[in-house]
Amino acid sequence: MIPVLGYEGRRVAVLGMGRSGLATALSLRAGGAIPVVWDDSTEGRAKAEELGYEVCDFTKAGGFDGIAALIVSPGIPHLYPDPNKVIAAAWAAGVPVDNDIGLFFRSLGSGDWVDFDTPPRVIAVTGSNGKSTTSALIHHILSENGTPCQLAGNIGRGVLDIEPPVDGEVIVLELSSYQTDLARALTPDVAVFTNLSPDHLDRHGGMGGYFAAKRRLFIEGGPDRCVIGVDEKEGRYLANQLVEGPEDSRLIRISVAEKLAGSGWNVFARKGFLSEYRKGKQVASLDLRDIAGLPGAHNHQNACAAFAATRALGLSPKTIEAAFHSFGGLPHRSQLVGEKDGVKFVNDSKATNVDSAQKALEAFSRIRWIAGGMGKDGGIAALAPALGSVVKAYLIGFSARDFALQLGDVPYEICETMEAAVALAAREAEAGEVVLLAPAAASFDQYPNFEKRGEHFAALVEALL
Template structure:
């Protein structure tokens, strides 16, 4: 646990008592704060009270007396589509609102660091797609190189549940737009922006607000190095805003497709090869084509981001390349589940929007595509240019019929459920085919989350093996 600094003897309110909320309350108490808490769920409040938390109904004006700050969980709206009533009340009263990410960055450094030989560092990764894989890959590279490291944030451990940093340790954090949007402190040593595609637009009031939430990671704290994916205009804009000139090597531009030779520092992948350029000259290259844990152009972009971040820490190219080969990937992200009778079964349940699904669809050939669920704004019509390798689509869930209207001439069937889709794909697949679950939709019509959807797919595939 990381005790929160600067809160001793203050009364701090915590809104939301899920995993991050409970961890935040404990970290505040460890820092000497008097913690009061509220959650909209009666059962959650009762459980928290049984665990010793003081529950205070923050919907009532009288209970705000003496409260010096409100710490809210990331999933609770603080601006769009409208603020939660408790957060709105804090604004009205002028009570500062923060989240656990802000508390982490203001509490991470301690006096113990004065005795360390190597100052601990923080790498923070944000973006629309690929941030979990990039975060896990950076953590993996550091471990393989023998560097002390922890991983947390939006993946794995909540930030305040991490251990205080050891000498020379690198903490790798995945940060969502929900987390970066509100944090009052954002000071990573290295910040990574993978890419941007439309997502969470209702929560951010549109694409501009969504990008602004991501941009805060770079604008608020001024990282020593910024690794920026420039395959979209937003990334090119961000890199331009941060760099003083094309030669400014504090900004490392990355791409999966663009040839970036004219900048002070760049890393890009083309035709399966990663190249690092410094001051217009190539200094390293890696063949990514046979790295099983990183299939497809989207994972090559993730590899570029992880390579750039760890190179910025001083790791050698060959150290990074060795770690690439031992990386097994993350569950539900282009995860090869099995090969049965010459047919590969791949679980990319995390592909919850069209952009993520497009990346998965370009990574394989002879695809039998399982897609559908609760479709997102904009649908999947944009996927038509990426369906050339799809032999047949098996459409499931709430938006199956809507998706059927948006995939052009691609053969399809309305399978309705995952069971039917897997059974029919198994019956029709030929050796050399890939059965790919890349839903391009949320899971909430049939599953509580994308993980459960992926786990169901895996269980059905395992059953085919007997």
């Protein structure tokens, strides 16, 4: 673990006793602090007491007396739609509020680093879509290259749960807007912005607040190098704010929408080929078309981001290309579950919003589409331009009938359950088609999370195969 520094002998409040909160309390204790905890659920409080932590209701009079800081788990609202009552009480008491990401960056360095030939570095990845695949791909490239590395944050282990880094190690962090929004310290060596599309708007008070949460990693973090997706106006705005001039090599722009020109450092993918340009000249080209773990334009964007981030660390294009070919992809993200009689079954359960579902639909040509769940504002109306590849839709969950009204001329079946949808789609699919789970909706009507939804789809497919 990473012991939290700076609070030795002081009482530090921890709100939320899930994975993040428990790791935070343990790291605080390891660093000499005295964690005092609270969870809004009786189960969470009971778990904390079993582990020997002091439990305190900080909303009561004097609850924050003698407390040095409040550390908040990422799932707990701290501003919109309304701040948690414990956070509001901390504000009133003048107690600083932070999260585990802030503690991580504050505590990562240690005296041992003076003896390292190469100090450990951090690559932090944020954005609306693709950040998990991009983070995992960066980690895979480094691992294949023999670079010691760890993957943490919004994927895999909690940031304080990782091992103290060794000489030359690279820590790859996936950071959500919930994590970047509140952290009081953000100091990555390389920061990556994949893209931006509407998501979590209630939590951030609208699109402006959502973008502002992402932007903090770059403006307040002061990374040595930034990799910025410029296919949306927010990315172009952010890129412009980070440079001192057209040839500023601290910025690497990436795109899958256009060939990037200019005298800066650019990486883009068009028609399945990734190109790197520096000072107006091409310095590398990679063929992405036959890389099984990175299908579709959205994964080509992830490839551009990972390529740029690892190039920023000095890896060669050939080394990166070789690692691309051995990357197996992530579960629930354009994951090929299997194939039978020329029909492929692909699990993209992580496509919980319209933008990510559109990218999944654009990756294949003839699709038997399984969609539905707890739909978000606007349903799937915005997906109309991407439905030309859909042979038939198989609709499940709470929003199945609402989705049906927005499909236009696309044939559909109301299946209600995953079992019925998989069985019917598999029976009707023909050679050359793809049975694709890309729900364009949250999972909470039928599943506790998108992982369980994807696992159910995969289990049903494997039974068929």
